[in-house]
Amino acid sequence: MPEVEVSREGAVQTITLNRPDKLNAFTQTLHAELHTALEQARDPAVRAVVITGAGRGFSAGQDLTAFGESGDVAGMLRATYHVNVLAIRSLEKPVIAAVNGVCAGAGLSLACACDLRIASDAAFFVPGFVGIGLIPDSGGTFFLQRLLGTPRAFEWMTSNRRLTAPEAHEWGLVSEVVEADAFPVRLAERAAELALGPTSAIAATKRLFDQGATATLEEQLEREAEAQARAARTADFREGVAAFGEKRPPSFSGS
Numbered sequence: 001m002p003e004v005e006v007s008r009e010g011a012v013q014t015i016t017l018n019r020p021d022k023l024n025a026f027t028q029t030l031h032a033e034l035h036t037a038l039e040q041a042r043d044p045a046v047r048a049v050v051i052t053g054a055g056r057g058f059s060a061g062q063d064l065t066a067f068g069e070s071g072d073v074a075g076m077l078r079a080t081y082h083v084n085v086l087a088i089r090s091l092e093k094p095v096i097a098a099v100n101g102v103c104a105g106a107g108l109s110l111a112c113a114c115d116l117r118i119a120s121d122a123a124f125f126v127p128g129f130v131g132i133g134l135i136p137d138s139g140g141t142f143f144l145q146r147l148l149g150t151p152r153a154f155e156w157m158t159s160n161r162r163l164t165a166p167e168a169h170e171w172g173l174v175s176e177v178v179e180a181d182a183f184p185v186r187l188a189e190r191a192a193e194l195a196l197g198p199t200s201a202i203a204a205t206k207r208l209f210d211q212g213a214t215a216t217l218e219e220q221l222e223r224e225a226e227a228q229a230r231a232a233r234t235a236d237f238r239e240g241v242a243a244f245g246e247k248r249p250p251s252f253s254g255s
């Protein structure tokens, strides 16, 4: 059984973490297969990516039975989690975390590395790390601080409190909560909607937000000007303007 399954529907690639008996906890194999799946997602024909989990988990983070305390933890993080978190950030298309269920530890960090999170009402979120005496790794401190603000992120990450999907929505951690039965359909609808968007402008928006986190206003204004000049040369911009003039919905090609 592969530990990561990949499927494609139109321009949407779905990546399913597939160790349901262990709530999709990360192993070396799962990391490697996730990396391959993220490489495949670079195909320009893919215009939106969904990451989800099989069974009742999104991911419970590191498989705690497949990790020895004498190991090279920093080296392991760099070679596995870091590579995949950076691969998600560098994908030039939107990546949705479809949080179908339990989301803990580095599984939570992975969800936060995505561009948006949609949760099933069966999902819940647990820091995990502090429960076993660790710090939030795999981008946890980076993303959660930005998503929630320092006070809330600090309090949550040091409490190990279990957050329900509606609470996560109230906090802005997820953009939407969907009834479990309706989750696959709503997700497919949202992913297809994003895949029909002006992908190169969406990718540039993603990059600009990432750069903006540490930029001065002057730097960011300059980056926006350069990115807008590129966007204004795309077929999608021409199509957008033509569709506006003709009072019809635009048909974007992504380029």
Ligand code: LHQ
Binding pocket: 021, 022, 023, 025, 060, 061, 062, 063, 064, 065, 067, 073, 077, 102, 103, 104, 105, 106, 107, 126, 127, 128, 129, 131, 132, 134, 137
């Ligand atoms: C698991 C796990 C798991 C293995 C559930 N591993 N089997 C990076 C670098 C180096 C070192 C360590 O870590 C990291 C990054 C990290 O991610 S650290 C944080 C690791 N994650 C956690 O500490 C979470 C541990 N899991 C839990 O606290 C609970 O399982 C949660 C709250 C996620 C879910 O609770 P329940 O819904 O009650 O499910 P459960 O506990 O019954 O789990 C179901 C099965 O999954 C069970 O197996 P079994 O054979 O007994 O049915 C668990 O043992 C297994 N499982 N998480 N991380």
